[in-house]
Amino acid sequence: MTTPIIKMQGIQKYFGAVHALRNVNFHLMPGEILGLVGDNSAGKSTLMKVMTGAYQRDGGDVFVDGGLTHFKSPQESRDYGIEMIYQDFALCGNLDIGQNIFLGRWPKKYGVFIDRKRMYREANDVLKRLKVDVNSVFQKVESLSGGRQQSVAIARAISFNPRVVIFDEPTANLSVMATERLLETMAELKRQNVAQVIISHRLTDIFEVGDRVMVLKRGENVGDRYIKHTSEKDILELIVSGTPETALTADEALARAA
């Protein structure tokens, strides 16, 4: 068995008196698409923020490629190839697509000036690689539809050549068409061997592209299943009435079913 690209063990996180994550385990294999599901306040986003370093964990270990890490900020995890796409995309509406893709790391010329030519050329390349069509890299992001804005956010993430991309509620604000396009994009990324985590309430989407689904409840693991060997009904049951005591890992569940 290959080493997981990310492995988290016994994660603890407190917000004041609230115990948000209790001894949570998590792993992600290269090129895998993992659905992370659970009720509101189950700790899905918190777990991912602990992973990227947006939150500091109060206990447990995070391994990237088998090595122990302590990310102080999302910028540090980015250096390890971990990218997060936020629910509201975190783009600057007043800037154009090219400038947004290179937000904060615009290519430089003579040390201070922006190399616009290179920026727009490379932005175009990234968009092509993603197989999304936008009219022009000079378009202001605010004039784009929600789905296109998300494409820009994904393009921005891809331009870092990440090995892991985390989508926070990616389909929450999208139309049906845009959701279809997004799922295609995810499949395309999987072909390029990028591991992906989808935080979502929509099981349908996860079952369409995902490999595995992990369920959290009140900050605890309550189950983990391979998509191939489970159904939406099973997962719903876990979300509603799963307990940490009866939690099985995907492999255990598979072994038991066999």
Next chain:
Amino acid sequence: MTPHARARMPAELFGGWEVAILIFMGLVYMAGVLINPAFFGSTDALSALLRDTARVGVMAVGMTFVIVNKELDLSVGSILGLVATVFSILYAPSHVNASIGIAVAGALATGLLVGLINGTLVTRLLVPAFIATLTMLFVGRGFVLGLTGGKTIGYDIKAKSDPWFFAIGETNALGFNNQILIFIAVAIIGAIMLGKTRVGYETYAVGGNEQAAGYAGLATRWIRMRAYLLSALCATIAGLMNVAQDKGITSQYGQGAELIVIAAVIVGGASIAGGRGRVIGACLGAALVVLIDKVLREGYPITRIVDVAGIKMEVQAFAQLPGGAVQACLGFLLLAAVLIEPWAIKGGGAARLMARLRKQPVPPKPSAEAAIVGVQTRGAKHDAHGMGAKGLRAFLARRDAAAIMLCVALWLTGFVLRPDFWGSLDNSFNLLLAFTEIALVAVGLTFVIANGDIDLSVGSVLALSGAVAAFLMKEAGADPLTAIGFAMLAGLVCGIVNGALTVRFGLPAFVATLGMFYIARGLGAWLVAGRQLSGFPERFNLIGRNLYEVLTAWGVKIEPGAFMAFAKAINVQTIFLAVVALIAGIALAKTTWGARVYAVGGNERAARYAGIDTKAVRFWSLVFSALCAAAAGVIYVAFFRSFNPSAGALRELDGIAAVIIGGGSIFGGFGTIIGSIAGAAAITLIRSLLSLQIILPDGSSFVMPQHWMNVFIGLILIGAVIGDIWIRQQQIFSRWFETRKAPTGATS
């Protein structure tokens, strides 16, 4: 709060904060007694204090509604002045000589009209509250000056025929002023309205989360409008109390009152972030601020030993803080109150302190940082019309196109009005000089506004830097270079304070710089003791001279010819501006620093996620803006060869208007140096046109009275902001065209 305590006393009426103010007030009063027993020891002091509190308190009641709504009303002082002026003009025998009823009705109508305008600007036209009401502040003051012509109006004798009205300002048989009764009545009505009725609960809901309140079916626009009307009504009542007491007015009425009133409400426990505040707290806050103001102003008796011809004499005197110092202290008080509030109330600091004192278990700190600045994900709506356009269409799609066209149109207007004078070298030269000051301020402001912040203190920083330079050369005998160095240092400190308050302590930029607006102007006036200083070394004045004079002073001989004409037309300050603008323009448009500025203004959170140090970007923009203002202050002194404490007044309006006209957005993310320069030129031309002597066909000439200048500049600013919001962002024109073009377009 436990359910038990909640049942005892409604939290919307009274709380621990009010108790703290009462205790603190006791302490301040004791300090006053210690410093000046002659005044504070007497009952006169108490009744004078209550009388002055009455007016501030009445205004604070209305302001509480506005601040709980998460907004601000900077125009209350102006409303007070305007109402008093309208009343006096209607009532005074020297003017309209109307009856008391008409005068009061006119005053009420005026006040409510201003409130209506404020509310409309903010709720309907979506202008940010501080810009809308700041403009009304200056427009109102302009009207007061224009209507009174700067003169006082009195009607002592006529007042005797309407004793029932003027009794409001008199001391009654019980030994205290009737204004106090009105104050108590207004406070009780206000407290019950905010604490016990639907009106109040609606206000808290809108202040806490306007969107949620809207979804819950509340008419949020009307609720916000109502707060402005209440605030204006209270200011009107205060204005009537003032005329009833003084039976006359000066054009200074209500000046700076907004500072005291806002400070009072914030000291009274309201949050500038909205959703929290109590009327009783605001009233106590008013009493506390007025008390502090009195302690600062009264001064303390000292005995000076004067040596007159060898004979030592003891002279009784009063050590008093100069006027500017009081203003500066009140500015500090405002900032202190705004800073303490998030720690003490929202952060639970006061509750923890109390628990520690009572040796009870200390409640935990709220884990989330008590940040005041909300998450901004809204950029400005922007068109893609310019995509692929060429030539004229591409130019028109630029955000700064309007400013450039406006400049040309204004210049042509001047040329048509006075063809003999307007195009002359003399006039062009003068235009260029007036332009430098506005443009320099606008260049700095461009960065701040593109960041989504605002700097209201530029005019005051200009004055402070000028005061420092003037003071050092005149009083301390410093050489010009040292003076310039310290003037720029003063600007740097102001910028650092602005930046630190905004970035480090998370205050909204308009509150931080509003504090600096009063502090810097107060300090400047204090430094020169309110006088005009002049007579500086000629070497210093060269900054304000033209190139020819400078080169001659350096001993360079210039041959007559083309270069001499050029050198005589070009001023040192113009060259300085050109250099600063060029560097700033390149930095903003071409470098990564500029790209960071736009990214922060467009979506600060996104920029932060992208690894941009957004705090540093905002901090340095505010520092740069203050430095530009300081440089403008030095140039002001050198150019006029004198310093007047009113230097730079209204420059914040000019500067902000220039940036907005030039394509900036008050919500951040836009603005170019070229646009701002063009905007500054437009403002300069407008100012110059307004003071142009127009020769009428019959040979007589006409000049607009300069008292009205404030009104015009305010209207221009508000026009620019509304134009930006509605034409550039909401695209009303293109949407209108589209609905007209579309054959089946749904028109409403």
